[in-house]
Amino acid sequence: MERQLLSGDEAVALAALHAGVALGTGYPGTPSTEILESFDALGGRAQWAPNEKVALEVGLGAAFGGARAIVTMKHVGLNVAADSLFTAAYTGVSGALVVVTADDPGMSSSQNEQDNRRYAVAAGLPMVEPSDSQEAHDFFLTAIEISERWHMPVLFRMTTRVCHSKSIVMSEGHAAAGSPRSPHFEHDINGRVMIPANARPAHRRLRAKLAEIAAWGEDSALNRVVPGDPGLGVVADGVAYLHAAESAPGASFLKIGLVNPLPIGKARAFAAAHTRTVVVEEGDPVIADSLLAAGIAVESKPEMYRFGELDVSRVRRILARDISPEPAAGRGKPPELCPACPYHTVYATLKKHHCIAAGDIGCYTLGVLPPYQAMDTCVAMGASIGVGLGLRHVLPDEEARRVVSIIGDSTFVHSGISGLVEMAYNPPPTGHVVIVLDNGTTAMTGQQEHPGTGRTLDHGPTNKLSIEGIATAIGIQSVTVIDAYAEPERFEQLLLERLAASELSVIVARRPCILAAADIRRWEGQAAALRAQAAEQAAFDLPLEER
Amino acid sequence: MSAGHRAGRGAGHRAGPSAGHRAGRGAGHRAGPSASDGAAHTATVTNVVLAGLGGQGVIKASDILADAALRAGLDVKKSEVHGMSQRGGSVTSDVRFGTAVLSPMVPFGEADYLVVLGSSEVEVTRPLLRPGGVLFAPDLIPDADLPNKRSLNVALLGALSYHLELPVEAMLEAVKAALPAKLHAVNDAAFELGRKLAAAQGTIR
Numbered sequence: 057m058e059r060q061l062l063s064g065d066e067a068v069a070l071a072a073l074h075a076g077v078a079l080g081t082g083y084p085g086t087p088s089t090e091i092l093e094s095f096d097a098l099g100g101r102a103q104w105a106p107n108e109k110v111a112l113e114v115g116l117g118a119a120f121g122g123a124r125a126i127v128t129m130k131h132v133g134l135n136v137a138a139d140s141l142f143t144a145a146y147t148g149v150s151g152a153l154v155v156v157t158a159d160d161p162g163m164s165s166s167q168n169e170q171d172n173r174r175y176a177v178a179a180g181l182p183m184v185e186p187s188d189s190q191e192a193h194d195f196f197l198t199a200i201e202i203s204e205r206w207h208m209p210v211l212f213r214m215t216t217r218v219c220h221s222k223s224i225v226m227s228e229g230h231a232a233a234g235s236p237r238s239p240h241f242e243h244d245i246n247g248r249v250m251i252p253a254n255a256r257p258a259h260r261r262l263r264a265k266l267a268e269i270a271a272w273g274e275d276s277a278l279n280r281v282v283p284g285d286p287g288l289g290v291v292a293d294g295v296a297y298l299h300a301a302e303s304a305p306g307a308s309f310l311k312i313g314l315v316n317p318l319p320i321g322k323a324r325a326f327a328a329a330h331t332r333t334v335v336v337e338e339g340d341p342v343i344a345d346s347l348l349a350a351g352i353a354v355e356s357k358p359e360m361y362r363f364g365e366l367d368v369s370r371v372r373r374i375l376a377r378d379i380s381p382e383p384a385a386g387r388g389k390p391p392e393l394c395p396a397c398p399y400h401t402v403y404a405t406l407k408k409h410h411c412i413a414a415g416d417i418g419c420y421t422l423g424v425l426p427p428y429q430a431m432d433t434c435v436a437m438g439a440s441i442g443v444g445l446g447l448r449h450v451l452p453d454e455e456a457r458r459v460v461s462i463i464g465d466s467t468f469v470h471s472g473i474s475g476l477v478e479m480a481y482n483p484p485p486t487g488h489v490v491i492v493l494d495n496g497t498t499a500m501t502g503q504q505e506h507p508g509t510g511r512t513l514d515h516g517p518t519n520k521l522s523i524e525g526i527a528t529a530i531g532i533q534s535v536t537v538i539d540a541y542a543e544p545e546r547f548e549q550l551l552l553e554r555l556a557a558s559e560l561s562v563i564v565a566r567r568p569c570i571l572a573a574a575d576i577r578r579w580e581g582q583a584a585a586l587r588a589q590a591a592e593q594a595a596f597d598l599p600l601e602e603r
Numbered sequence: 604m605s606a607g608h609r610a611g612r613g614a615g616h617r618a619g620p621s622a623g624h625r626a627g628r629g630a631g632h633r634a635g636p637s638a639s640d641g642a643a644h645t646a647t648v649t650n651v652v653l654a655g656l657g658g659q660g661v662i663k664a665s666d667i668l669a670d671a672a673l674r675a676g677l678d679v680k681k682s683e684v685h686g687m688s689q690r691g692g693s694v695t696s697d698v699r700f701g702t703a704v705l706s707p708m709v710p711f712g713e714a715d716y717l718v719v720l721g722s723s724e725v726e727v728t729r730p731l732l733r734p735g736g737v738l739f740a741p742d743l744i745p746d747a748d749l750p751n752k753r754s755l756n757v758a759l760l761g762a763l764s765y766h767l768e769l770p771v772e773a774m775l776e777a778v779k780a781a782l783p784a785k786l787h788a789v790n791d792a793a794f795e796l797g798r799k800l801a802a803a804q805g806t807i808r
Contacts, residue, residue, distance in 0.1 A: 061673045061681070164684040188680070188707070221682035221707035222669060295707065302705040368710040383711070388693025388727045389656060422690060 062225045064218040067189040068126075068156065069094035070227060071196035075152075076236040078123035079103075081111040083470065084501040085130030086165040087219035088158035092128055093504075096514050104505060104513045107437070107470040108133035112140050112155065119149035119209070120248065122239040124200060131159040131172045132436065136471065142179045144209050146258035147248050148265075151237065152203035154196065156212045158219050161338045162365035165500075167417065167434065169363075171339035176211050176316035180262050182269050183211040183316040184278060187297045189223040195313060198278060201234075206265045213315060215338065217295040217365065270317035278313030279322055288375070289330030291323060291347070291354060293337055296366050300336040303371040312343060320350050327352045336374060338366045393422045398541040398567035399493055402462075403428035405540075405548050409555075411458050412451075414444035416472070418464035419500040419569075420493050437467055441475025441490055448484035456486040457555055463490065466498035466506040468523060473530075479560055480531040487559040489551070490532075492523055495569035496576055503572040510583075515575075517583035527562040534561040541567045648701035649767065650709040654728040655720030657691045660756035663781060664718065665696035667760060670777035672700035675769050682707035693724060695731070700769075716766065718759050739763055743800055754786075754793035761797025771798075 062070065068091050072080060080095045080102040082088065096102040105111035108129040115127035129137060134157045141155065157175065160166040176183035184199045186192040192214065199210045246254050273279060285306045292300045293312040301309060310326045312318065327333040327347070334355045335344035344356035357374045360382075366374075370382070393399060403423040406413050407430040415421060415431035416439065424431035433443050444461030451459065463472045472492075479488055498504040505511045510520025527535045534554060540547035547565070554561040568576050651668060655661040665681055672679035683696035697709040709731070717732045718739045719725050725740050732738060744758045757778055764774045778790050 059673075061669055061679060216684060217682060217707060220684065221680055222666075223680045223704070223707065224673065224678060298706045299708075302710075367708050368706050369712075385711075388695075388724060389691070391657065391690035391692030394690065419690065 057226050058229055060225050060227070061222050062189045062193075063090060063220055063222045064186065064189050064192040064214055065090035065220070066094045066222075067192040067225050068196050068212070068214075069098055069100065070225065071193040072126050073098045073100050074193075074227065074229065075124055075197055075200045077126050077200075078151075078236065078239065079115065079118045080126045080128065081105050081114045082126075082128035082156075083108045083111055083133055083136075084466075084498050084504040085133050085158070086501055087160060087216040088128045088130050088133075088156060088214070089501045089504065090219070091126075091156060092513060095126070102513050106507050108137040109140055112137040112144070115153055115155070116140065116144050116147075116149065116209070118239075119151040119153035119203075120147075121241055122151040122237050124152040124204075124236045126154050126156065128156040129158070130166065131157055131170055132166060132168065133157070134172055134175055135170075136437070138175070138179070141175075141181075141209070143250050143255075145179045145181050145262055146250055146255055148207040148258075148261075149203065149209060150207065150242065150244075151239065152200045153209040154199045154203060154212050155209055156214060158214045158216070159339070160216050162216065164216050167436065169339065171342060172211075172213055173315050173342040174340065176213075177342075179211075180266055181209055181211050181316065182206075182266070182314065183213050185213045185294050185313060185315045186218060187294055187311070187313075188218065188221065189225045191313070192218060193225050193227055195278065198276075202269065204234075206269060208262070208265060211316075213294070215294055215365075221295075266317055269314075270320070273314040273317060274319045274321050276314060276319075279319045280309075280311045280313070281322070281326060282309040282311065284308040286329060287331045289326055289333040290375075291326065291333060291335045291337075291343060293343060296336045296338050296371070299366050299368050299371040300375075302368050304375055315343070318343065318346050320347070320352070323347050323354075324350070324352050327354055334375060336366070336371055390425060391422060392425060393419070394570050396570040398495055398539075398565070398570065399423065401540040401544045401547060402491060402493060402565055403430040405544070405551055406430040406460065406462075408548075409458070409552065411460050411555075412447060412455065414440045414447060414459065414461045416440035416461075416463040416467045417500075418467055418493075418498075419495075420462065420464055421500075423462070431462065438463070438471030438475055440467075441472055441479060444490070445475070445479055445482070445484060445488060448486055448488050453486060456484065459488070460551075460555070461488070461490045463492055464499075465492060465494040465496065465508045465523065466504075468492050468494075469507050469521060473526060476527060476530050476532065476562070483560055485558065487557060487561065489554045489561045489563065491551075492562060492564045494523060494564050494566040495572070496566075497569045497572040499569045499572065503569065503575065509576075511579055515579045515582075517586060524562070524564050527564075531560075532562045533559045535564070536561070537564040537566055539567045540565040648699050648704055649716075650714045650733075651698045651716045651718065651763070652695055652709050652714040652728065652731050653698065653718045653720070654693070654695040654724045654731075655756075656724065657694050659694075659720040660753065661694045661696050661720055664720070664756035664760055665698050667757070667774070667777045667781045668698045668763070669700070670780060671769050671773040672698070674773040674776055675700075677701060677769075678704045680704045680707040693727065695728060716763055718763055720756055720759065737766060739801075743804070744797060748796055750789045750792045750796075751786075754790050757782075757790045758793040758797035761794035761799075762801035763797075764794070765798050765801035 092102040115125040118125040157172045186195045203210045288307040290300045291310045297311045341356045347354045358379045415434040440461040440463045447459045448456045507521040512518045653665045669681040677700045679700040681698045714731045
């Protein structure tokens, strides 16, 4: 039995390895990023997809083929993948598909704190939720079992604290979820092709499976009762359970590990056995509302605790029904662009010329903070281009000509390309200027590769997407690549010229991220060596007379 | 900050705490949590918060401390928030160890020890410390004495180690495991420096 100190992310990766997961895919997003990186480091097959929707589809295909697959993303990533997810609930899978959604209550590094437990209800998918790293490991294996037993995708919900906290994991070091089957394809047109005639029975099948899982969940070890004081019962999930267990050491607990479908019968019996039953959950009152709707007498937390993370102090307040104002947390130093970040020039120029900047998601969002404050909108991955176009369409001419869209290289590949297609298709009368900040990496989440870097998750060489090539192919009239950091005056001149022209422009401001530059040089060196080796081998393989 | 407990100072004390030193530091300065801290189970948990700015080695230091607790056979949890804060912003990391740890986060105002790597972060994080808790500020370690500027985190861990129940061997093994071999000598020296300074000062407020 191995005893290790692992983060929740690392524990999931270890479990994926133990379960014989054939393929891991996803898009980087705090706090989920380290799952695939760890899976790769452990020897698993892991790859970054251009976005979460594609990742989910690749995982689904693998599971259609009978394999076990894991797909990872942060909470907002599931919005991107939702289109395929909802219908994957109908098609089901042949192998196993576990989709990790890593929520960020408190928004340590996110644009919203949506509660993805709602997605499980909306899509009609089972959702498993661990509280710490040991459970992240063990419950992942259970999620694989559920997926294979009921032939359907399973959502695995984590939160920032569970992903990033380290705790002790004891593991057997081998598959506890049985051996994976050998992948092979079986035709199942009625089950897999969701035309209405097939989807109607598929929906009924889905609901029947959920009813079975609900019955199974009543006795599952995922939902555990810890008996204690009959005066106080606490229903809790995720890390909130640990805060609650510490806050009220004498209380009884119903610890929920299967968040959907909820063990309604177990909860009803639990509430009936206690004078007072309180639901302690982070985020939305998802469990409380469901139990109340089922006519179970539980107490939901006061509304003020919907916001932000919970901790021991806040749970004590919830249990004491304390709604007095909370002490304000001390504010430390906010993050900022690195001193040698190649984007400084761009933001200084935008500020100088009073540009209206539709921004996007990444390190460069920090351009919104002092000293530049040179970003006016930031909504979602890829939103900068559409939002910039909308502004251009309606603003008076003088203002419209100052609108630019700012998007990073990884974000551009993720979901900026379709914005650029819209720009070519419905050009505003004043044209538009898109600045792609290309630092050659997915910097914010910790320097992951993407299709534009020409390297895979493990930094090995692969095909390289050309941002300027795509822009040209889409039909953008003016496409310029420039190192704005090295040539600030030329960048300023170029920007002013493109803002004045009533044309469509893409400016690719290209210079490697200062944090990644040394690594990028090393990986490029390794790639060059591999190419040289391959060329030598190819020459050797030729018949003598052709060498 | 005071250096009030100089009574225990001396060449014989450089190896760190012994039963004698503990007595010398006085009951009022007993740094570990006591039964009066609250519920029975928390009495067995030691709460450490490490703080600084992104890039100062906060996460590395908390990894080392948590690993030392693991090596000592204790239950341990460690928690921090990555992401945006990595870009030069404030970072805190919580390490909790003992017989059984529940929440991974040190409750506000309940840290037994606060280890701060950046002077700008001392006042911001001070409220995290419980009454009677011990602060390790960066000015405990004179710059000139530090074998390498980057080893401030390990030096402060050395100072912390003087106050902890953890075996010093577990701490030193954890330091070695976290750093490349070429840095071992420098960091051993930094650790020893911090430990000596803590022994000399007794308790720092």
